[in-house]
Amino acid sequence: MLLSTVQIKFMGDSINIEVVYALPHEQIVFKVPVPAGATVFEAIKLSGVLQIHPEIDLAKNRFGIYGKLSKADTLVRDKDRVEIYRPLIADPKEVRRQRAAEGKAMKKGGEA
C-alpha cells in the first residue's frame, strides 16, 4: 500500500531540490529530483546523503529549509534547499562571558 502511493507520487510531477550537509572542509550539495508532495524527511532519504555521511542521525540532527528549521513532515517545494544542521560546539553564554572577560565587546548590539 505504502509502496504504491510512492509510485503514484513519482508518476506525477517531480520537483528539483537540493539537500546540503556541510562540514568545515567539505560541503556536499545533492541536487535531487523528488516527487511533488515529498516531505523533508523523504527528500533527505532520497538524496543519498545518509549513505555518504552515516553519522547523520535524523532523530538528533535538526534540519530545515534555507535557514529555517522545519519538521520532518514539512512538504518541500521546487528549488528548496533542504539543510541538515549540526549542533553548536561552543556554549553561546560561555563565548559571551569570555569576550567580556577579555574586554572585547560583542559587535553590533551584541545580542544574538
Added chain:
Amino acid sequence: MLMAIGSLTAMGVTLGTILGAAAKFLAVEENPLEEELKAMLPGSQCGQCGFIGCGQAAAALAKGEAPVTLCPPGGKAVAEALAKKLGITADLSEHEEKVPEYAFINEALCIGCTRCIRECSVDAILGANKLMHTIIAEPCHGCAKCFAVCPTDAIVMRPIEVTLGTWHWSKPGDGHAVH
C-alpha cells in the same frame, strides 16, 4: 462569430494604441552608459564598493561620482575596462591585487546567531538559529560581509588555496602568480 472577432479586434487595437502611447509618453529615461557599465561589473551585489549593489555603483560611475577602482572583487581587470569605457586614465600602478578569499567559520566560536546568514547575498552559509553555521565554499565570493557582522569574530577570511579544482592560468598581462 463575426461579432466576436470584430469586438476582440477593436479591443486589441484600442488597448494596443493606449499601451503604445503610454510607452512613448511615460518612458523612463535610461542612461545607456549605465547599463553598459553595469554589465561590466561582477553582478554579485556584494556591496564592498559601498553601494547597495552593482546597479547603484554603475550609476555613480556613469555620473563620475565614483572612481573606477571601486570594485574590489573585479580587481585590476575591471578597473582597466571601466577606465577604457569611460575614456579616462586611471593610475593603477599603486593598485594591489587582492587575492581571492573565502570565509571560514571557527566552530569553537560560532554561537548560531544567524546574523551572517542574513548578510550573505549568495546563500553560501548553511545554518539555523542556535545551530552550527557552515560556509559552503563554492558559492562564497569573499565579500567579507559576514566577517564584518560576526559578533564573536568566529569568521575569518582565508585565501583560496590552490588545488586541482581552483588552479587556473594567470590572465595575460596580469603579472601575478596563479591563485
